[in-house]
Amino acid sequence: MLKYASVSGLASLATACLSQNAPAPVATAAGTPGVGAPAPTTPITQQESVTWKVQSGWAGNDIFQENFLRWKAKVEEMSGGRLKIDALPVNAVTNIGTAIDAVHSGTLDGAHHVPAYYYGKDHAVxxxxxxPTYGISGQMLLGWYYYxxxxxxxxxxxxRKLKLNVVSLFHMPMQNQPLGWFREEIKGPSDxxxxxxxxVGLATGIYGALGASVISVAGAEVASSLDRGVIDAAxxxxxxxxxxxxxxxxxxILMARSYHQASEILEITLNKTKYDAMPKDLxxxxxxxxxxxxxxxxxxxFEKNSTDYKKLLDRGVKIIKTPQSVLDAQLKAWDTIxxxxSANNPEFAKIIESQKAWAQKVFxxxxxxxxxxxxxxxxxxxFPR
Structure with a gap:
């Protein structure tokens, strides 16, 4: 054994033992090694991964942020690591109102937000x-979008019209959004x-029609704006x-039920050039x-909101159903909007007519x-009361 008393010698010993115990190659009809022969080896190479810089539109503990991060996790798991989502926090590169411009230019690869955040570009978005959604749910609205x-x-x-180099992935139908948070109960439109x-978005016209002065405030600044009197309600x-x-x-006081945003959905906006350049499977x-x-x-x-609903009640928050007179006034405001x-924007008119036709089909x-x-x-x- 002394001749194997070194690292290289140990390797020689292993080789000698293996060669003595290895089965002899079996020739096949083609003259190539058959059963028992070592299979030809091809180097296994890891495909280069593609990283996407996608900025969030949400606070770090918001449920929308959780939706964003869960999408990221699904992408990375399904791609086996070939796709990496660099999830950037809100306002990391640009503010939420201009995130779509950053995606268009390639400064960002993507953004997780809602179209109402770039409503200023064209009200039709x-x-x-x-x-108005015409009586259909968020699920039905997604059905209209895809089918x-x-x-x-x-x-x-x-x-075409806005000339934005983007692709949109719409998802996550939301529940009906509350009328808002107030100091006093809302008893009629005159309040x-x-x-x-x-x-935000077209909802500005709804509240404006009710007599409110609408002020734009980022989500993270709403509470402080209420405290400082910048806004009265939100x-x-x-x-x-x-x-x-x-x-x-x-x-x-939370007034529940409203037609201002009856069925909203989330959007992932991606840079179209980068998206189109990827393999079809990615x-x-x-x-x-x-x-x-x-x-x-x-x-x-369902789990998160029901849990937090109970917590609000336990904190003494009054959750009151919006009176029918306010809901009726909102619907009349939608007629005007x-x-x-539609009279000033052909694309708006086309989308509205398509949504109306879909509602008349599925409702x-x-x-x-x-x-x-x-x-x-x-x-x-x-569960009788």
């Missing part, structure tokens, strides 16, 4: 979630007269996000990960076949 002609109309608006109110989105942004700390992974998070995220919302915007079927859900009749039967 706000129809993706902050429009009712909405995607073609939106891409024509954004890519909005002279009120300084925070909202809406953001849902019981979980509203809690994260501190609205219950500034106001103790494009598909980014798209189908958004679809997956659309369902997964909605399931998560749609007429005015009668859903209304005739389904029990409205959630269903108070069965709930109150099984």
């Amino acid at each position: 706000s129809l993706m979630g902050t429009g 009712g002609g909405g995607q073609k109309l939106f891409e024509d608006l954004v890519q 909005f007269q002279g009120m300084k109110f925070r909202t 809406e953001f989105n849902n019981t979980t996000s509203d809690t994260v942004y501190g609205l219950p700390d500034a106001r103790k 494009q598909a992974i980014m798209k189908y990960a958004a679809y997956a998070e659309s369902a997964d995220g909605e399931w998560l919302w 749609v007429t005015t915007e 009668p079927w859903a209304d005739a076949i389904n029990i409205p859900m959630p269903d108070p009749v069965s709930y109150n039967h099984f």
Whole structure:
């Protein structure tokens, strides 16, 4: 054994032992090694990964941020590491209002936000979630986008008219958004007269029609703006996000139910040049990960929002249903907004007509076949008060 008493010698010993015990090659008809022969080896190479710099539009503990990070995780897992999402915090590169410009130019590769944040470019973009919606849910609105002609109309608006080099992945249908947070209960439309109110997108016209003075305030600044008197009242989105942004700390009355944003959806905006340059399977992974998070995220919302709803009640927040007179006034305001915007914007008119046609197609079927859900009749039967 002394001749193997070195590192190289040990390697020689291993080789000698292996060669003595290895089965002899078996020749095949073609004269190549068969069973028992070492298989030809091809070097396994890891494909180069592609990194996307995608900026969030949300606070770090917001449920929307969780939706964003869960999409990121799905993309990276499904791609086996070939796609990396560098999830940048809100305002890391630019503010939320100009994130789409940064994506267009390539300063950012993507943004996770809502179209209402770039409403100033063209009011028609706000129809993706902050429009009248015509009695349909967020799920039905996504159905219109992907199967009712909405995607073609939106891409024509954004890519042709606005000349933005972007691709949009819409997902995550939201629940009906509350009317807002107030000092006093809202009992009728006249209560909005002279009120300084925070909202976004086409909803600015709804509150303006009720008599409010609408002021633009970023989500993270809403609570402090309420405290300082910059605004008197505000809406953001849902019981979980509203809690994260501190609205219950500034106001103790939440008026629930509203038509200002009845069925909003989230958007992932991607740089089109970079997206189109990727292999088709990676494009598909980014798209189908958004679809997956659309369902997964909605399931998560049920858990999070119901939990935070109970916490708000435990804190003494009064949650009051919006009176019908206010809801009726909102619908009349929508009539005016749609007429005015359609007269001045052909793309707005096309999208509105398409949404109306979709609503007239799916609502009668859903209304005739389904029990409205959630269903108070069965709930109150099984859980009598």
